Amino acid sequence: MAKYFDVSVEDIFNTMEARFRVEGAKGVNAVLAYDISGDGGGKWLVEVRDDSVKVAKTDDLSGFSVKTSADAETFVGVNIGKIDGTQAFMSGKIKIEGDMALVAASAKMFTRYSLPKKSAVTVQGIFDTLVARFQPQNAAGLDISVGYDITGDGGGQWTAVLKDGKCALETGLRDNCAVVNSVKAKDYIDLILGKLDPMVAMGSGRLKLKGDMNVAMQLPKIFAKFEPPKEEEEQELIVIKRNISVDMKYSTGPVMGKFFEGLIEKKILANKCPKCGRMQVPPREVCAECRCWAGDMIEVGPSGTITLIEIIYYSSPDPLTGETRETPYAQVHILLDGIGKEETFWHLLKNEDLADTKKGDRVRPVWSDNRVGSVHDIIHFERIRD
Secondary structure (H helix, E strand, O other), X not given: OOXXXXXXXXXXXXXXXXXXXXXXXXXXXXXXXXXXXXXXOEEEEEEEEOOEEEEEEOOOOOOOOEEEEEEHHHHHHHHOOOOOHHHHHHOOOEEEEEOHHHHHHHHHHEOOOOOOOOOOOOHHHHHHOOOOOEOHHHOOOOOEEEEEEEEOOOOEEEEEEEEOOEEEEEEOOOOOOOEEEEEEHHHHHHHHHXXXXXXXXXXXXXXXXXXXXXXXXXXXXXXXXXXXXOOOOOOOOOOOOOOOOOOOOOOOHHHHHHHHHHHHOXXXXXXXXXXXXXXXXXXXXXXXXXXXXXXXXXEXXXXXXXXXXXXXXXXXXXOOOOOOOOOOEEEEEEEXXXXXXXXXXXXXXXXXXXXXXXXXXXEEEEEOOOOOOXXXXXXXXXXXXO
């Protein structure tokens, strides 16, 4: 099975049910489809219903709420943090079809896949300590050879030669071994660590002893218990969350200052070029066309007509707070009443109006109760339905 970064696509999906977070899936009823191409790929459906999850490999991806398509290497890399998901999406290596909001929500529904910890104990490591674990007081008068035939990945053959109260370890098997232990590498490690009972291993045929059984029974006394090396503790990652800010003041100037003051009074102000008549909102000191000083302030709107709708399905985190706006949401360009056709006012559309609002619809501002002279004095624009 193909692996990328030591992980296969199957590893990701086989652990999804165990990595499911009920608290992150509250109110979610959806089917997430995955079409993973390339070596080790396949098709999977992940059904989230009533705070539960079911993962199944399939040939039919119909009926999905959202489908993610990617090659196997990209999919694995994104899931284990080796490949940046945003860059993969922007470059076309990941394609999304359907409700993109569910893709963002899946990060809350599942914990990130982590590589299983590999055992620090190896067969070679056990035999490297064999001579040091030899207890001569329990091997008095013995002149024998003990063979070990360890099969499978990480295995090998060794002979422990016991003579004159000393122990020597040789690679390979001698012909005159008093007893030979035959066992798979994994089972041998489990036997040494006490995870596998010797009687159970012998009864099931996983451990085979050939030769003098009396010698075999003495081995736990002749060699002290193996102590596995202590695993290094993972370094704690300390995160300090704070907003980076600079204590400074910004002057809005004589033009924008008046614009912000108008918002406090629920007024949207524009200014008019004395030369070409262009209306600008928000107002600027200089006309964008004539490059001459713009004229007096004129109240416009506050209602208007939508000329352009931009729907955002993927939101980047705020660089200061780290917070990400819930998606999807819409930005609208509004031709306010009293403005010429050359200047639109940009703002957010009320989320509840997103589904059925279109270009040409009439909208009006929803004002904040606590207005301080800021762009946030207008919460959003809502569709006029009366």
